[in-house]
Amino acid sequence: MIELGDVTKTFPNGTRAVDGVSLRVAAGEFVSLLGPSxxxxxxxxxxxxxxxxxxxxxxxxPWLNGGRDAGGQLGYVFQQPTLLxxxxxxxxxxxxxxxxxxxxxxxxxxxDAALEMVGLSDFRRARPRELxxxxxxxxxxxxxxxxxxxxxxxxxxxxxxxxxxxxRIDDDLLKLWTQQRWAAVFVTHSVYEAVYLSTRVxxxxxxxxxxxxxxxxxxxxxxxxxxxxxxxxAELCERVSAALAAGMEATANA
Amino acid sequence: xxxxxxxxxxxxxxxxQRLAPLAVGLVVLGAWEWAVRHxxxxxxxxxxxxxxLATLRERWSELAPAWAVTLRTMGxxxxxxxxxxxxxxxLFASSRWVAASLFPYAIVLQVTPLVAIxxxxxxxxxxxxxxxxxxxxxxxxxxxxxxxxxxxxxxxDRAHHDLFTLYGASPWARLRLLLAPSALPYFLAGLRIAxxxxxxxxxxxxxxxGAVGDESGLASxxxxxxxxxxxxxxxxxxxxxxxxxxxxxFALGLLSYLLLRRWHDSALPR
Ligand SMILES: Nc1ncnc2c1ncn2[C@@H]1O[C@H](COP(=O)(O)OP(=O)(O)O)[C@@H](O)[C@H]1O
Ligand SMILES: [Mg+2]
Numbered sequence: 001m002i003e004l005g006d007v008t009k010t011f012p013n014g015t016r017a018v019d020g021v022s023l024r025v026a027a028g029e030f031v032s033l034l035g036p037s038x039x040x041x042x043x044x045x046x047x048x049x050x051x052x053x054x055x056x057x058x059x060x061x062p063w064l065n066g067g068r069d070a071g072g073q074l075g076y077v078f079q080q081p082t083l084l085x086x087x088x089x090x091x092x093x094x095x096x097x098x099x100x101x102x103x104x105x106x107x108x109x110x111x112d113a114a115l116e117m118v119g120l121s122d123f124r125r126a127r128p129r130e131l132x133x134x135x136x137x138x139x140x141x142x143x144x145x146x147x148x149x150x151x152x153x154x155x156x157x158x159x160x161x162x163x164x165x166x167x168r169i170d171d172d173l174l175k176l177w178t179q180q181r182w183a184a185v186f187v188t189h190s191v192y193e194a195v196y197l198s199t200r201v202x203x204x205x206x207x208x209x210x211x212x213x214x215x216x217x218x219x220x221x222x223x224x225x226x227x228x229x230x231x232x233x234a235e236l237c238e239r240v241s242a243a244l245a246a247g248m249e250a251t252a253n254a
Numbered sequence: 255x256x257x258x259x260x261x262x263x264x265x266x267x268x269x270x271q272r273l274a275p276l277a278v279g280l281v282v283l284g285a286w287e288w289a290v291r292h293x294x295x296x297x298x299x300x301x302x303x304x305x306x307l308a309t310l311r312e313r314w315s316e317l318a319p320a321w322a323v324t325l326r327t328m329g330x331x332x333x334x335x336x337x338x339x340x341x342x343x344x345l346f347a348s349s350r351w352v353a354a355s356l357f358p359y360a361i362v363l364q365v366t367p368l369v370a371i372x373x374x375x376x377x378x379x380x381x382x383x384x385x386x387x388x389x390x391x392x393x394x395x396x397x398x399x400x401x402x403x404x405x406x407x408x409x410x411d412r413a414h415h416d417l418f419t420l421y422g423a424s425p426w427a428r429l430r431l432l433l434a435p436s437a438l439p440y441f442l443a444g445l446r447i448a449x450x451x452x453x454x455x456x457x458x459x460x461x462x463x464g465a466v467g468d469e470s471g472l473a474s475x476x477x478x479x480x481x482x483x484x485x486x487x488x489x490x491x492x493x494x495x496x497x498x499x500x501x502x503x504f505a506l507g508l509l510s511y512l513l514l515r516r517w518h519d520s521a522l523p524r
Contacts, residue, residue: 046416049420050420051416051419051420074420076417076420078413078416080413082411082413082414082416082417084431084435085517085518086435086438086517087435095417098427098431099418099421099422099423099424100421100422127517128517129517
C-alpha cells in the first residue's frame with residue numbers, strides 16, 4: 001500500500017537527511033521506524049504523507065494520487081498534539097471531516113465514535129488546554145482516526161509523555177489497530193515501544209538515514225501487556241538494540 | 255530569593271492595588287481644589303475641580319451634542335479601521351505581491367503627521383467637516399490594526415499548516431479556520447491601540463476644522479471656549495475626552511478578554 005523506492009532528501013542548506021531509503025508497507029501491517037534522533041525519521045514520514053517532496057526517488061501511496069477526498073485515507077499523528085487551541089475537543093476531531101466537506105451533523109456519529117475510542121467522550125466540550133498532555137495526545141489520535149483511514153502515520157507521538165501514560169496509550173492504540181487494522185508507520189526512538197507494537201521493525205542509521213536492518217516481530221497476536229514479560233520479547237529487544245548499536249558504530253568509524 | 259514572597263497575593267492586597275490609582279487621583283484633585291481656593295486663582299486661568307463639575311452639570315446641553323459628534327466620529331472610524339485593516343491584512347496574507355507593493359504606502363500614510371494631512375482634507379472637502387474628521391481618525395487608527403493583523407496571520411503554527419495541508423484544506427478554509435483565529439489576539443491588541451488613536455485622530459481633525467469655523471465636536475468646543483476665555487468649559491470638555499479614552503480602552507480590553515479567555519494565554523489568570 002505504501003512504497004518508497006530509493007528515496008533521498010537533501011535540504012537546500014545541504015543537509016542530507018535521508019539517503020536511499022526503500023520500503024514497503026502492506027495493508028494491515030504495523031511497521032516501526034526506529035533510529036537515533038536526527039536520523040531523518042520525521043523527514044521520511046513527511047515525504048510519505050506528501051507534506052514534502054523527496055529530492056530523488058519514488059513515493060507511492062493511495063493519498064498521493066490526487067483523488068478528490070484522498071485525505072480521508074490517511075491519518076497523521078504529529079509529535080505534538082497540534083490541536084487548535086480555540087476549538088473544542090469535538091471540533092478538533094471533526095476538523096479532517098470538515099475540511100473534506102462533510103456537514104457537522106452528518107459527521108457527528110463519526111466524531112462521537114472516535115472520541116469514544118480514545119475514552120474522551122466526557123470531554124467533547126473542553127478546550128485543549130484544559131486537558132493533560134496524555135489526553136491531548138488521545139484527542140490527536142481520535143482526529144487521525146475519525147476519517148476511518150486505511151493508513152496511520154505516527155511521528156514519535158507519545159515521546160513527550162511519562163512512561164506510565166505512554167504504556168497505556170500504546171495499549172489502547174494496539175487495541176484499536178487489532179480491531180480496525182489500518183496500516184501503521186510508527187516512528188519512535190524507543191526499542192521497547194517498537195518491539196511491543198510492531199509486526200516489523202525497521203532500524204535506521206544515524207544521519208543521513210538509511211535502513212540498515214529489518215526485524216520481523218513474531219510475538220503472539222493480539223498483544224497484551226503480558227507480552228512484555230515473555231522471554232521472546234527480551235530477545236527481540238536485544239536483537240533490535242544490537243542492530244541500532246551496529247549502525248551507530250559503523251557511522252562513528254566512517 | 256525568598257520563597258515566601260512567591261505565592262498567592264491575598265485578595266485584600268489585590269483590591270488595594272486596584273484602588274491605588276483612584277486614591278492618587280482623589281489626592282491630586284483635593285490638592286488642586288485646595289490650591290485654587292487658597293490662592294484665589296481666577297477661574298479663567300485654572301478652574302477648581304468643583305467648578306469643572308458644576309460646568310459639566312449646568313452646561314450639559316452644550317457639551318452633550320459636541321460629545322456625541324466626537325463619539326460618532328470615533329466609533330465610525332474605529333469600525334472602518336477594524337474592517338479595512340483586517341480585510342487588507344487578509345489580502346496581504348493571500349499574496350506576497352500585493353503585500354510587497356502596498357505595504358510601503360500604508361507606512362507612508364502612517365508616518366505623515368496628521369496635522370499636515372488634515373488641513374489638506376479640510377481644503378478639499380470644504381465644509382463637509384464630518385468627512386474630514388472621519389478620514390483623519392481612520393488614517394491613524396487603521397495602521398495598528400493592519401500591521402498587527404498581518405503579523406497575526408503570519409503567526410499561525412507551522413504544524414497546524416501541515417495539518418491543514420494534509421487534510422486538503424482549501425485556501426478559504428485555511429484562512430477561516432486557521433489563519434483568522436491565529437490572528438485574532440493580534441488583531442484585538444491592534445484594535446486596543448486603534449481605539450485610542452481614533453480618538454486622537456478625531457480630536458486633531460476637529461482642532462483643524464475648528465480653526466475654520468466648525469463648532470461641532472468636543473475639540474472644536476475646546477477651541478472656541480479657549481478663545482472666549484471660557485476655561486471651565488475647556489476643562490469640562492477635556493474631562494469628557496479623557497473619560498471617553500479611558501472607557502474605550504477598557505471596553506476593548508473587555509472585548510479582548512471575552513473573546514480569548516478560553517484559549518489564549520494573554521487572557522488567562524496568572
Ligand atoms: N527544513 C529543514 N531544513 C534543513 N535541515 C532540516 C530540515 N528539517 C530537518 N532537517 C535536518 O534533517 C535531519 C533529520 O531531521 P528529522 O527528520 O527531523 O530527524 P528525526 O525525526 O529522525 O529526529 C536533522 O539533522 C535536521 O536538522
Ligand atoms: Mg522527528
